[in-house]
Amino acid sequence: MPALTAIRGFKDILPKEADLWREVEEKARQVLSRFDFSELRPPIMERTELFQRTIGAATDIVEKEMYTMEDRGGDLITLRPEATAGMVRALIEHNLHEGGRATKLFCLGPMFRYERPQKGRLRQFHQLDVEIFSDAGPHSDAEIIVLLRSFLAELGLPNLSIVLNSLGCPTCRPLYRDNLVAFLANRKNKLCPDCQRRLELNPLRVLDCKSETCQAEVKAAPSFSQFWCPACREHFEAVLQALTGLGLDHQLDERLVRGLDYYTRTTFEVRSGDLGSQSALAGGGRYDGLCRELGGPDLPAIGFAAGLERIIILLNQLKGDPAPGPDYYAALLTPEALSPAFALVQALRSQGLRVAVDWEAGGLKSRLKRADKAGAAKVIMIGPDELASGLVKVRDLRTKEQVSLPLNKPEEF
Numbered sequence: 001m002p003a004l005t006a007i008r009g010f011k012d013i014l015p016k017e018a019d020l021w022r023e024v025e026e027k028a029r030q031v032l033s034r035f036d037f038s039e040l041r042p043p044i045m046e047r048t049e050l051f052q053r054t055i056g057a058a059t060d061i062v063e064k065e066m067y068t069m070e071d072r073g074g075d076l077i078t079l080r081p082e083a084t085a086g087m088v089r090a091l092i093e094h095n096l097h098e099g100g101r102a103t104k105l106f107c108l109g110p111m112f113r114y115e116r117p118q119k120g121r122l123r124q125f126h127q128l129d130v131e132i133f134s135d136a137g138p139h140s141d142a143e144i145i146v147l148l149r150s151f152l153a154e155l156g157l158p159n160l161s162i163v164l165n166s167l168g169c170p171t172c173r174p175l176y177r178d179n180l181v182a183f184l185a186n187r188k189n190k191l192c193p194d195c196q197r198r199l200e201l202n203p204l205r206v207l208d209c210k211s212e213t214c215q216a217e218v219k220a221a222p223s224f225s226q227f228w229c230p231a232c233r234e235h236f237e238a239v240l241q242a243l244t245g246l247g248l249d250h251q252l253d254e255r256l257v258r259g260l261d262y263y264t265r266t267t268f269e270v271r272s273g274d275l276g277s278q279s280a281l282a283g284g285g286r287y288d289g290l291c292r293e294l295g296g297p298d299l300p301a302i303g304f305a306a307g308l309e310r311i312i313i314l315l316n317q318l319k320g321d322p323a324p325g326p327d328y329y330a331a332l333l334t335p336e337a338l339s340p341a342f343a344l345v346q347a348l349r350s351q352g353l354r355v356a357v358d359w360e361a362g363g364l365k366s367r368l369k370r371a372d373k374a375g376a377a378k379v380i381m382i383g384p385d386e387l388a389s390g391l392v393k394v395r396d397l398r399t400k401e402q403v404s405l406p407l408n409k410p411e412e413f
């Protein structure tokens, strides 16, 4: 019988990769704590209705990409394709917005979309999701962009660009939408089949269609900035000014729209020049109407999601170095070494040192090979001579320097 493999688009994170994952997650937590965010861990499954109501029925995610199933009680449930919907649901359900201040929340974890897998695109992938509720002002837009940029820059990622647009509000967006539809209707035959459908259901999405013919057609499309109402213009200009004030490079891209229906005003993306076709590392924006639409209070909100797989791909390209191995490998050269070595190894570990060991004695050559394979910095050799003298040999595998240390004094290691 052939051995089973993982589901297509679902990937194992192997032990040799896990250190880097932890580094990225720890950096995220560190930066978020500096910006005064708290963690919320919603479940990875929600009622299907939640995603239909928030993401919007006429989006790729809801139309084609959700993992939806009927549970044994006959309810329709879905593996979350993104985190915002669950975060907002939890916020309302637990009244997390009460307290008179902005509520700043994040979550880290897997998302699920039935997309065509390729480099940087999986069916189970991981996101850092960050949200600010109850702050309508432009400084929270700028702050969340600064936070995202700090997280990526502190991981050491170069070659990043921040791209922004404003999608207007319920006052000015319909005007733009009508103009865009009128413009696109004249070119309908030249659009790809998906965009011909989008024209009816979600015309803004035509602007960021990847097909070359669609891209050529939308080049001359009316730009959103002509339609912003004074309040939207003022808000967006204040966001740009706050970023400029901090010396943060950014570009306006009037073709930047987001896949989800609930965005209003500021939208943004951070892209990397080193990622190929899937260049977006993170994307987000303001969604002032969503809480109310879900039956909650009328809270303004802004958030983003960053894709961890893409960040890891970049860090791997950058570092290439294998993760550091243990501090020590304990080489047992005689069966009598087992019990004194057992005590020494545990004592070293309680001192915070990372120690690898095989609980069987072997020849020096074979143990040195194993120490090398484990990537250990130093090897502790414990054979008959060492047991007789009470002094073990410790060799630095890089410099080849060797010292003798007392077997029963772990604190000297």
Ligand code: AMP
Residues within 6 Å of the ligand: 082, 113, 115, 120, 121, 122, 123, 124, 125, 126, 127, 259, 280, 281, 282, 283, 284, 305, 306, 307, 308, 309, 310
């Ligand atoms: P979105 O939730 O679609 O706005 O995506 C936000 C970020 O999540 C993107 O910029 C990507 O970095 C990442 N992302 C989205 N979809 C996938 C996927 N299928 N596989 C890997 N990363 C993804």
